[in-house]
Amino acid sequence: MNKALGIFVLFLMLTSCTTSEKEHEHNNNVQEEETEEVSSEAQETIHQWQGNLDGRIPVLIWYKEQQGYLFGSLYYTDQKTPKEIKLIGESDSTSHRLLEFMPTGDITGIWQLSTSSSSAEGTWYAPTTDRSYNVSAMHIDSAVTISDFANPKNISGKYAYMYGEDRGAGSLTVTEEKGSATLNFDNVTAAPAYNLATLETQPLPLINKTVTYSSNEFGECKFTVRFFKGFAVVRYIDGKGDCGFGHNAHVDGIYMKL
Known part of the structure; x- marks a missing residue:
């Protein structure tokens, strides 16, 4: 029960943060935001999965697909306090390849997923240890939102x-x-x-x-x-x-x- 409550709180926190960010951008530049939404709407999809590695390590994943690129977050939910791990990758039709990034730039896992509207199957590989696990996940619905990531204001x-x-x-x-x-x-x-x-x-x-x-x-x-x-x-x-x-x-x- 406590773990389920914790996952629900994670959803609320991310939704609240991203919603506030969008409202701030909207107030600062309504016209710019509307233009970006119209131009990229057809190319954007948010993927949300709940599943496990080898049937024993539970995970919660969500990421946005935009212009063939992927950006989002991952949580290993068996931890007492699940921590957000950044996911960055690329898509090729229904195949998604994502890298787990630590704040230092270290890559701790490589996800190779074949996806459909209802499920994701594939493998997870740890480059530091050469461990490999099978991945099985199902699509979930939530109120999660992920901000546009294709138009950085400063690349330096x-x-x-x-x-x-x-x-x-x-x-x-x-x-x-x-x-x-x-x-x-x-x-x-x-x-x-x-x-x-x-x-x-x-x-x-x-x-x-x-x-x-x-x-x-x-x-x-x-x-x-x-x-x-x-x-x-x-x-x-x-x-x-x-x-x-x-x-x-x-x-x-x-x-x-x-």
Whole structure:
């Protein structure tokens, strides 16, 4: 009974916070909010699941799908005081891949889900321990809301990911100024090689919250960096990853803003 009450309180807290945020934004700029809602309404879906890992570790998950990207929260509800864990990922039709991010940028779990309107099935993998569990969850209805995350107001700052000690990490520092952004990557592969992918760019045009980098200095190197509220996604274009980095080193990936 106490655990059920605790989960209900979590729903109320998140709903209250996000509702207040939306009301504040509405009062400050009604026209801007209405424009964003009209342009992205058809591309937005909130997914809500309640289920378990291997039939024994209960979880509560909700995240928004927007423009092919995913952002939300996860709670392991068997804990005495469940803590919010950020979820960031990408969608491909009915397949969702999500990363569990700690505030430090550490990735503690990787979710690979096949979803329908009523259920989600798949796997959970811990990169730090190589443990893997089956996932089974059912759709739930609630009053939860998740704010728009596709239009960040300020992208400057540090972004990072880490798959555990000696298992590969990435760091991206961004400076935004007058319609452009400067990128500074400092990435490393897993042990024992520790090969590096380091790159510092000149100011690059920032168009629709996206920066494109292109160079032929070492071969064909071209990638985009798409910025969101709270994270950034780096993807090579047409496999053009010959950037002069160390063996198997790269800048591709999802980075959480610290």
